[in-house]
Amino acid sequence: xxxxxxxxxxxxxxxxxxxxxxxxxxxxxxxxxxxxxxxxxxxxxxxxxxxxxxxxxxxxxxxxxxxxxxxxxxxxxxxxxxxxxxxxxxxxxxxxxxxxxxxxxxxxxxxxxxxxxxxxxxxxxxxxxxxxxxxxxxxxxxxxxxxxxxxxxxxxxxxxxxxxxxxxxxxxxxxxxxxxxxxxxxxxxxxxxxxxxxxxxxxxxxxxxxxxxxxxxxxxxxxxxxxx
Amino acid sequence: xxxxxxxxxxxxxxxxxxxxxxxxxxxxxxxxxxxxxxxxxxxxxxxxxxxxxxxxxxxxxxxxxxxxxxxxxxxxxxxxxxxxxxxxxxxxxxxxxxxxxxxxxxxxxxxxxxxxxxxxxxxxxxxxxxxxxxxxxxxxxxxxxxxxxxxxxxxxxxxxxxxxxxxxxxxxxxxxxxxxxxxxxxxxxxxxxxxxxxxxxxxxxxxxxxxxxxxxxxxxxxxxxxxx
Numbered sequence: 001x002x003x004x005x006x007x008x009x010x011x012x013x014x015x016x017x018x019x020x021x022x023x024x025x026x027x028x029x030x031x032x033x034x035x036x037x038x039x040x041x042x043x044x045x046x047x048x049x050x051x052x053x054x055x056x057x058x059x060x061x062x063x064x065x066x067x068x069x070x071x072x073x074x075x076x077x078x079x080x081x082x083x084x085x086x087x088x089x090x091x092x093x094x095x096x097x098x099x100x101x102x103x104x105x106x107x108x109x110x111x112x113x114x115x116x117x118x119x120x121x122x123x124x125x126x127x128x129x130x131x132x133x134x135x136x137x138x139x140x141x142x143x144x145x146x147x148x149x150x151x152x153x154x155x156x157x158x159x160x161x162x163x164x165x166x167x168x169x170x171x172x173x174x175x176x177x178x179x180x181x182x183x184x185x186x187x188x189x190x191x192x193x194x195x196x197x198x199x200x201x202x203x204x205x206x207x208x209x210x211x212x213x214x215x216x217x218x219x220x221x222x223x224x225x226x227x228x
Numbered sequence: 229x230x231x232x233x234x235x236x237x238x239x240x241x242x243x244x245x246x247x248x249x250x251x252x253x254x255x256x257x258x259x260x261x262x263x264x265x266x267x268x269x270x271x272x273x274x275x276x277x278x279x280x281x282x283x284x285x286x287x288x289x290x291x292x293x294x295x296x297x298x299x300x301x302x303x304x305x306x307x308x309x310x311x312x313x314x315x316x317x318x319x320x321x322x323x324x325x326x327x328x329x330x331x332x333x334x335x336x337x338x339x340x341x342x343x344x345x346x347x348x349x350x351x352x353x354x355x356x357x358x359x360x361x362x363x364x365x366x367x368x369x370x371x372x373x374x375x376x377x378x379x380x381x382x383x384x385x386x387x388x389x390x391x392x393x394x395x396x397x398x399x400x401x402x403x404x405x406x407x408x409x410x411x412x413x414x415x416x417x418x419x420x421x422x423x424x425x426x427x428x429x430x431x432x433x434x435x436x437x438x439x440x441x442x443x444x445x446x447x448x449x450x451x452x453x454x455x456x
Contacts, residue, residue, distance in 0.1 A: 194446070
């Protein structure tokens with residue numbers, strides 16, 4: 001994935017998120033970005049985040065699926081989930097989304113690094129409780145993950161909507177950090193007879209695995225066909 | 229990746245990590261595992277975790293690389309990193325490692341799910357300060373990520389060792405949660421004319437991208453050849 005366009009851009013675009021002390025990078029500031037377009041691109045290319053909350057026993061970090069809808073992140077799950085119940089009280093939370101793009105193999109062990117894109121969102125969640133708004137959020141969720149799916153799969157019943165907790169986290173305090181490119185070596189190390197470069201990572205989807213009970217006459221829908 | 233062997237095993241093996249209240253799953257207990265062998269397999273198949281700490285402003289969750297060495301996780305970085313400096317004070321931290329294995333496409337939007345493997349480690353870090361022990365930990369780090377690399381790349385100099393903060397987190401309170409397999413539907417939904425199954429995800433490495441300044445006479449080492 002080409003992330004080189006993220007580099008060395010001035011953070012002056014109209015839709016930039018105003019930096020705060022905790023979203024301002026002290027180290028490698030050149031890796032930091034606040035432009036919404038770039039933050040959205042990273043958020044829209046994934047659907048699992050790591051959600052962190054603080055408990056009496058310390059921090060808890062749990063993977064959970066999410067969807068971006070405009071200026072908010074939607075998170076959902078069981079009403080019994082402690083993570084969701086705690087987040088719904090409006091305590092500070094942190095939502096982090098990370099893509100690992102490659103391993104940077106330097107001539108020295110010290111300068112080995114990782115190419116990545118990571119968005120960190122700080123905020124407080126609000127629970128969406130209105131049944132119609134919840135149903136809409138749940139549909140947005142499925143569309144974020146599999147565009148086209150909501151026209152096909154059975155929508156949530158009122159009971160299922162009631163049985164799902166939906167939270168909204170504003171995309172108001174967030175930062176994007178990106179590393180791209182090859183190793184940065186000590187000047188003398190370029191002479192070493194050591195292979196150096198980048199080992200890129202790519203995540204691919206498919207081939208599809210039909211459910212054991214799938215009626216074989218049901219074709220693979222167009223929106224899944226690319227995944228074969 | 230076949231994770232079916234994780235399912236329905238009794239947590240009675242010799243090397244199980246004793247469950248604590250916060251590593252005991254209240255929901256989907258069948259997805260929980262405490263066997264060290266299975267926890268290690270998940271930890272050893274990745275090298276980026278999400279590290280959570282608590283600050284005065286709330287939780288902070290940041291991706292960082294790690295290595296498992298026996299009964300500990302090693303984390304390292306710049307001595308200027310706030311995340312590392314805070315963690316080094318011995319505050320409670322949480323380290324989470326997640327593999328996303330597939331998207332579960334149910335006939336109803338409600339039963340859509342994700343196949344995943346995730347290890348959550350709770351604990352307090354200890355800083356490794358002895359230079360020889362640090363150098364050894366840094367080598368273990370590189371070997372965890374790229375086995376064979378330490379025999380090739382230039383080892384860290386005393387100054388580089390000094391310029392790296394290395395933390396050890398005991399693998400003492402941890403849990404593994406796994407979901408595998410196809411959708412679990414409402415009984416009536418099996419009749420719906422909707423494609424259902426799993427869209428698996430696979431991460432692949434390569435092809436290698438040589439550094440711009442790489443001497444072309446230097447061959448790709450054996451330990452990287454599989455990545456081509």
